[in-house]
Amino acid sequence: MSDSSIAKSASTENSFTQPAWRNALAGLQMLFVAFGALVLMPLITGLDPSVALFTAGVGTILFQFITKQQVPIFLASSFVFIAPIAYSVQTWGVAAAMGSLFVTGLVYVAIATMVAVRGAGFLHRLMPPVVTGPIIMVIGLGLAPIAVNMAMGKTGDGAAELFPYMDSLIVSMSALITTLLVATLGKGIFRLLPIMAGVLVGYIMASLMGMVSTEAVANTEWFAVPNFITPEFHLAAILFMLPVAIAPAIEHVGDILAIGSVTGKDYTKEPGLHRTLMGDGLATSLSSLFGGPPNTTYSEVTGAVMLTKMFNPRIMLWAAVFAICLAFVAKFGTALQTIPAPVMGGILILLFGSIAGVGMNILVKAQVDLADQRNLVIVSTTLVFGIGGMAIGNADFSLTGISLCGLVAIVLNLLLPKTQVEEENLNQEQAIAKDMVEHSKN
Numbered sequence: 001m002s003d004s005s006i007a008k009s010a011s012t013e014n015s016f017t018q019p020a021w022r023n024a025l026a027g028l029q030m031l032f033v034a035f036g037a038l039v040l041m042p043l044i045t046g047l048d049p050s051v052a053l054f055t056a057g058v059g060t061i062l063f064q065f066i067t068k069q070q071v072p073i074f075l076a077s078s079f080v081f082i083a084p085i086a087y088s089v090q091t092w093g094v095a096a097a098m099g100s101l102f103v104t105g106l107v108y109v110a111i112a113t114m115v116a117v118r119g120a121g122f123l124h125r126l127m128p129p130v131v132t133g134p135i136i137m138v139i140g141l142g143l144a145p146i147a148v149n150m151a152m153g154k155t156g157d158g159a160a161e162l163f164p165y166m167d168s169l170i171v172s173m174s175a176l177i178t179t180l181l182v183a184t185l186g187k188g189i190f191r192l193l194p195i196m197a198g199v200l201v202g203y204i205m206a207s208l209m210g211m212v213s214t215e216a217v218a219n220t221e222w223f224a225v226p227n228f229i230t231p232e233f234h235l236a237a238i239l240f241m242l243p244v245a246i247a248p249a250i251e252h253v254g255d256i257l258a259i260g261s262v263t264g265k266d267y268t269k270e271p272g273l274h275r276t277l278m279g280d281g282l283a284t285s286l287s288s289l290f291g292g293p294p295n296t297t298y299s300e301v302t303g304a305v306m307l308t309k310m311f312n313p314r315i316m317l318w319a320a321v322f323a324i325c326l327a328f329v330a331k332f333g334t335a336l337q338t339i340p341a342p343v344m345g346g347i348l349i350l351l352f353g354s355i356a357g358v359g360m361n362i363l364v365k366a367q368v369d370l371a372d373q374r375n376l377v378i379v380s381t382t383l384v385f386g387i388g389g390m391a392i393g394n395a396d397f398s399l400t401g402i403s404l405c406g407l408v409a410i411v412l413n414l415l416l417p418k419t420q421v422e423e424e425n426l427n428q429e430q431a432i433a434k435d436m437v438e439h440s441k442n
Contacts (some may be wrong), residue, residue, distance in 0.1 A: 027318025055292025108281020150345025229291025
């Protein structure tokens with residue numbers, strides 16, 4: 001065994017044997033790392049950040065139970081669903097959006113069941129990089145106008161001006177520049193907090209500009225039950241949201257491999273990819289029952305795990321408990337909702353661009369050749385359909401945005417003939433996935 005392996009083994013053992021109070025402090029730190037992104041997503045989509053804190057906590061606990069407390073992962077608000085949720089809320093209402101997210105979580109469960117029975121190979125055939133890459137790019141680029149409008153002091157759709165243009169630009173650019181600097185120049189744990197740093201500086205600037213009103217905070221009780229919402233089930237909303245679930249399910253596999261590389265364990269074998277997928281899906285369905293956003297594994301927390309060498313999954317349970325407790329501090333939740341639009345707009349410029357960058361990176365890493373006409377057709381059609389706002393349907397039901405371009409990309413990938421090289425690559429990926437599942441069963 002190498003010296004580095006011995007060191008990692010020793011640090012892992014220490015993280016499992018440390019006293020409970022240290023695990024609690026580590027859990028609070030993990031929540032601190034996840035906090036900025038956790039509350040930003042519901043603020044963008046119009047959901048209650050206190051409910052998001054609560055559902056992140058209960059979702060993480062459920063995930064840890066299903067995975068037998070073996071994976072040091074924290075679950076919270078998924079940014080992939082921002083555009084679909086915003087559209088769904090605007091079209092059918094919050095309750096209908098929650099009903100569609102409940103069913104979406106069950107899609108994860110269905111995929112987990114298929115992985116347990118058939119292996120993960122069918123995921124690669126259904127959603128190879130040439131499909132997932134442009135879909136994720138659409139998610140980021142399609143949201144770009146919202147970020148720019150908010151940064152200029154307007155509503156997300158640009159229909160109304162909330163704050164003066166020049167004041168908004170000063171605030172949004174201060175938030176953006178702070179986020180950029182912390183993300184690139186920050187050291188240690190602070191490098192994992194760019195969103196929180198950007199919000200803090202932007203909020204201070206907005207206060208100096210007279211954009212912040214704390215009257216609502218003063219009139220709010222200290223403690224209260226979060227504004228839970230009961231889901232309603234609307235067929236059109238469900239059909240609109242379902243295709244969105246596939247890309248995050250693929251992304252989930254990458255997150256599990258990432259945390260495995262950090263801890264030196266193969267979680268696709270134990271507890272098994274089917275368990276982690278099911279935990280993610282059921283956490284999303286559970287979240288929707290309370291009116292919270294869908295959950296996903298947080299790469300920020302994975303980065304913190306790598307930095308601190310805190311590999312004990314019980315730390316994530318502590319983080320979950322703190323999130324649940326914080327959800328009942330009503331003044332805190334109200335204070336979050338006083339963050340002006342330009343502050344969030346500045347940060348979202350970077351955040352939405354980063355999502356598009358992830359999609360581009362998928363294409364680059366997989367060495368997708370866009371000189372190949374088949375690949376070019378899939379990527380170009382998907383991008384224009386998604387970013388251009390193509391809609392197919394009528395007044396009663398239509399497919400648009402992520403749901404439409406996702407289906408188009410999948411159908412094109414299945415129908416267009418593959419080259420011999422692509423077939424060989426797919427067969428290799430399926431063989432590897434099959435071996436992974438066989439090992440997990442043994």
